[in-house]
Amino acid sequence: MITSITAAIAQNVILGWLWRRAQELAGLAFALIPIYLAMPPSMQQDVQAIFTGQGGGLTVSAAFGIIWYLWTQWQSYRATVVPQVVTTDGKKAELPKGSTAARQADAVAAAAPKPRTLWERLQHRLAHR
Numbered sequence: 329m330i331t332s333i334t335a336a337i338a339q340n341v342i343l344g345w346l347w348r349r350a351q352e353l354a355g356l357a358f359a360l361i362p363i364y365l366a367m368p369p370s371m372q373q374d375v376q377a378i379f380t381g382q383g384g385g386l387t388v389s390a391a392f393g394i395i396w397y398l399w400t401q402w403q404s405y406r407a408t409v410v411p412q413v414v415t416t417d418g419k420k421a422e423l424p425k426g427s428t429a430a431r432q433a434d435a436v437a438a439a440a441p442k443p444r445t446l447w448e449r450l451q452h453r454l455a456h457r
Contacts, residue, residue, distance in 0.1 A: 340446070345408045349401065411437075 364375060413421045413433050423430040444452070 340443075341409055343446075345405055 364372065367375070413423055415421050423433060
C-alpha cells in the first residue's frame, strides 16, 4: 500500500510538488526550532513579535522574506505544472505554438500511456487482495 502511494506521488505532478514542499518545510523546522529554543528569552520575544506583527521595523524585513519565499514557491509550482519538452541531454526545448515540432510533441504526449490515478491504484490493489 505504501509503495502504491509513493508511486502515485511520484507520478502526479502536483502531489509530487506538494510532497517536495512538505519535505522542505520539515527540514527547515528541524533546523530552525532548535536554534529558536537555544536563543535567550529576549531574542525569542523579538522573533515572536515579528510573527505577530509587533516587531516594529523588523516586521518589514521579515514580511519581505516571507513574501519572497512565497513568490519562489509559486514560481516553482508554475515551473512544475507547465507542460515541457525536454531533450535527451536534459535541456528544455521551447517549441513555437502551431509549429510542426509542437504538433509532433502533442501527438507523442497524447499517445503516451496515461498513469493510473491514486484512486485507480487503490481500487486495483483492493480488488486483487
